[in-house]
Structure formats: C-alpha cells, structure tokens
Amino acid sequence: MxxxxxxxxxxxxxxxxxxxxxxxxxxxxxxxxxxxxxxxxxxxxxxxxxxxxxxxSPTATSLASGRTEVVGVVAPFLTRWFFASLVSAIEKSLRARGHHVLLFDLEDESYDSRLHLSQNLLWRRVDGVITLNLPMTDEELALLDRLALPAVAIGTPMPGHPCVRIDDADAMRQATEHLISQGHRRIAYIGAVPGNVAHVLTPQGRRRAFEETLAAHGIPLREEWVLNCDWTADAAAEHTSALLTCFSAAERPTAIVAASDEMAFGAMAAAHRLGLHVPDDLSVVGIDDHTLSNVLGLTTVRQDVEAQGQVAANLLLGALLDDQPLDPSVMTYVPTELVVRDSVAPPR
Missing domain, CATH: 1.10.260.40 (lambda repressor-like DNA-binding domains)
Structure with a gap:
C-alpha cells in the first residue's frame, strides 16, 4: 500500500x-x-x-478524570410531549457546558408498571441523575446514595434531593375556576388514574385540586363525571364519547377539565364526532400549553416546560462543575398562567 x-x-x-x-x-x-x-x-x-x-476519547477522559460528563435522565415515558420537551431542554443546557444526556426510558408494557433503575445501568456511566415526574422506590434512592450520584427531580419530589416543578394544585384551580367564572356548574373531569400507576403524584394532585375547587364554590362533585384515563388523546376521546352519549343534552356536563392538553384534544375530538360544537355545546380546558394548543384554540394553563428542564440541569451542573452542593430542601416552583383561547364559553 x-x-x-x-x-x-x-x-x-x-x-x-x-x-x-x-x-x-x-x-x-x-x-x-x-x-x-x-x-x-x-x-x-x-x-x-x-x-x-x-x-x-470519552473512555480515556472518563478514566483520567473519574467523570463521564454524562447525566442520566430517567423518564417513565418518552412518547409524551411533556417528557420529550423536558429532555430537549435538559440536553441543550447540558451541552452548553460540555455534558450530554443518557436516557433511561422506564416504560413497561402496561400503563400501571415500570422498569427499575439498577447499578448496572448507572455505575460508571453517569455523573448525576435527573428524574422526570417519577416516584423513586426506596431501593432506587439507596442506589443513588451508594453510588454517590447527585440528583435533581422534576415534577415528583425525590426525598433527599432538590426538586423543580409547577404547583399542580394551583394550575388545576386556575383551569377549574375559569370555567366557573364563565357560569359552568356541570363540570366533568378527565385524567383520574388508579393509585398504583407509575407516575402517580401529578394525576392525583390535579384531581384532588379539582374536587377542592368545586367544593369551595359549593358545586357538587358527580363521581360518574370523573373519568379514568391513561393520559393519552385516544383514551380521552373514548371516555369522553362514552360520557357524552350517556346523558341527554339537558343532563350532560357543559364543560370538561382535562388534566393535560393531550387529553383535552381527545375530549374535543370526541365532541366533534358526536356533532357537538366546542365551546357552544361543550367547553374544554386543559393544562400544559402543548405545541398544538394554540393551533387548536385550546384554553389551557401554561407551564414552562423548557424552564423546568433548564433550572434542573443548571442545578445539577452547579454541583458537578462549580462545587455548589445540592440543597435537598430546595423546592423550586416555576410559575403557570391561564391562556385564554377559543374552547371555553358560557353554557347555553
């Protein structure tokens, strides 16, 4: 040669x-x-x-420094807009300071179970961990301590570690009170889940706030109007359709609060298929401000997903690069705001 x-x-x-x-x-x-x-x-x-x-060489760099310059991001799902948006924001913040993301998707075959973190997944592969709306088991928390991995939670708090989140109860109050301010009293809710699902805190917190807001205004809760749903648009459409066809026009709910925008999309689609008009026949409000919410005219409570990812990433980078110890008592709340569009009107 x-x-x-x-x-x-x-x-x-x-x-x-x-x-x-x-x-x-x-x-x-x-x-x-x-x-x-x-x-x-x-x-x-x-x-x-x-x-x-x-x-x-990443391997050589890791061996020489004892650091991988990689952060493990642990999510219960990656197919949902919220989690994908969080991962994108985290990755951009980490990349700006020479770090990268290693994704751990813990989604299992069923909605009410998930995979678990193990030492083989984490050891010598990541310098720290960010969890996304994920309740950690005692065994997983002990694993982080044993490996001395700094960690930050987004959404669901992680005992012994700082957390970045929105006030779910306040977001739901804003959504529900907006409907009440428009004159609605027959209000349904979609987004209840069994107590054993893999990401239980947000669904239960939002449902509890919905019930408390109705009670504060003297509005009775109708259990048959509280719909269980796996937090997808398809499931929400199916359950909403069943609800709306069970009652006459004079007896059915005039409004629906969806615990996420994706479920709100499903509710709006179901109403449309039944020949109902949103908002004249049915008002719908969600929580998130999904990328499609503006296009579809959905009134919603906006949460800044990008800001949550950035704050969490910067907290962890402060510990990894700037010798800033993580304060386990820190609970950072990113504000929410009501965004009024076209999906809510006074009841007929």
Whole structure:
C-alpha cells in the first residue's frame, strides 16, 4: 500500500499539546471548558485541535478524570410531549457546558408498571441523575446514595434531593375556576388514574385540586363525571364519547377539565364526532400549553416546560462543575398562567 493510500494516523492529545506549545493537562482543561486556562490559550488549543482533527476519547477522559460528563435522565415515558420537551431542554443546557444526556426510558408494557433503575445501568456511566415526574422506590434512592450520584427531580419530589416543578394544585384551580367564572356548574373531569400507576403524584394532585375547587364554590362533585384515563388523546376521546352519549343534552356536563392538553384534544375530538360544537355545546380546558394548543384554540394553563428542564440541569451542573452542593430542601416552583383561547364559553 502506498503512503498516500494509508489511513492517516489519528491525532492524540500529545500532538495537540506539542503543536500548541502547552502541557497535556492544559489541553485537557481547555477542551473540557475548565478553569485555570486563559482565554488566549484556550482559543489556541481549540484551533490546533481543529486543525489536527483531534477527537478526545470519552473512555480515556472518563478514566483520567473519574467523570463521564454524562447525566442520566430517567423518564417513565418518552412518547409524551411533556417528557420529550423536558429532555430537549435538559440536553441543550447540558451541552452548553460540555455534558450530554443518557436516557433511561422506564416504560413497561402496561400503563400501571415500570422498569427499575439498577447499578448496572448507572455505575460508571453517569455523573448525576435527573428524574422526570417519577416516584423513586426506596431501593432506587439507596442506589443513588451508594453510588454517590447527585440528583435533581422534576415534577415528583425525590426525598433527599432538590426538586423543580409547577404547583399542580394551583394550575388545576386556575383551569377549574375559569370555567366557573364563565357560569359552568356541570363540570366533568378527565385524567383520574388508579393509585398504583407509575407516575402517580401529578394525576392525583390535579384531581384532588379539582374536587377542592368545586367544593369551595359549593358545586357538587358527580363521581360518574370523573373519568379514568391513561393520559393519552385516544383514551380521552373514548371516555369522553362514552360520557357524552350517556346523558341527554339537558343532563350532560357543559364543560370538561382535562388534566393535560393531550387529553383535552381527545375530549374535543370526541365532541366533534358526536356533532357537538366546542365551546357552544361543550367547553374544554386543559393544562400544559402543548405545541398544538394554540393551533387548536385550546384554553389551557401554561407551564414552562423548557424552564423546568433548564433550572434542573443548571442545578445539577452547579454541583458537578462549580462545587455548589445540592440543597435537598430546595423546592423550586416555576410559575403557570391561564391562556385564554377559543374552547371555553358560557353554557347555553
């Protein structure tokens, strides 16, 4: 084989150090964005590394530093808009500081169960963990402690670790009180779940707030109008259709509160298929402000999903890079707001 046909030798960190006139340690710090490197030196090292097409070996970097520069993001589902949006926001925040995401999708074959974290999944693979609306078992919490992994929760609190979330009860109160302010008294709810589902806190908290808001306004709760649902648009459409066909026009609910926008979409679709008009025949309100909510004219309570991901990622990065200990008592609430569109009107 001629010299011109031979594959080029891969550049090493030693080559970069020699060409830049600095030590190997300085090259490592410069390329990892660490302190104690002047801006001029960092710029020179980056330029030389690009010219030599140098690529750092993640394995070698991990062995040398004891860090993987990877954060484990643990979710009960990845097919839902909320979780996908959170992962995107977290990944962007981590990437900006030289870290990356390793996803752990714990979705099982049934809605009311999930897979579990194990030492084989986490050990020497991640520097920290962010959980997404996931109640952790005692065994999983003990595993994080044993591996000394800093962790931050989003949504469902994790004992002994900081949490970033919205006030679910307040969000549901805003949604329900908006319907009441428009004159609705026959209000149904969709989004109740059994107590053993894998992500139980948010559904139960929102349902409880719905019931408390009705009671505060002297409105009786009709249990047959509280619909169990697996939090998908398809399931919501099926349950809403069954509800609306069980009652005459004079007896059925005039409004539905959906615990998520995706379920609200299903409720709106069911009404449409039955020849009902939203909002003249049925008002619908959701929670989330899904990317499709504006297009479909859904009145909803907006939660800033991107901000939740950013805050959680920055808390964890502070512990990993800036020696800022995580305060387990910190509970950061990201505010919500009612967004009024076209899906709510006074009852006829």
């Amino acid at each position: 001629s010299d011109s046909a031979r594959p080029a030798r891969m550049s090493t960190i030693t080559d970069v150090a020699r060409e830049a006139g600095v030590s190997v340690a300085t090259v490592s710090r410069a390329l990892r964005g660490l302190d104690r490197v002047s801006p001029e030196t960092r710029e020179k090292v980056i330029q030389v590394a690009e010219e030599l097409n140098y690529m750092a």
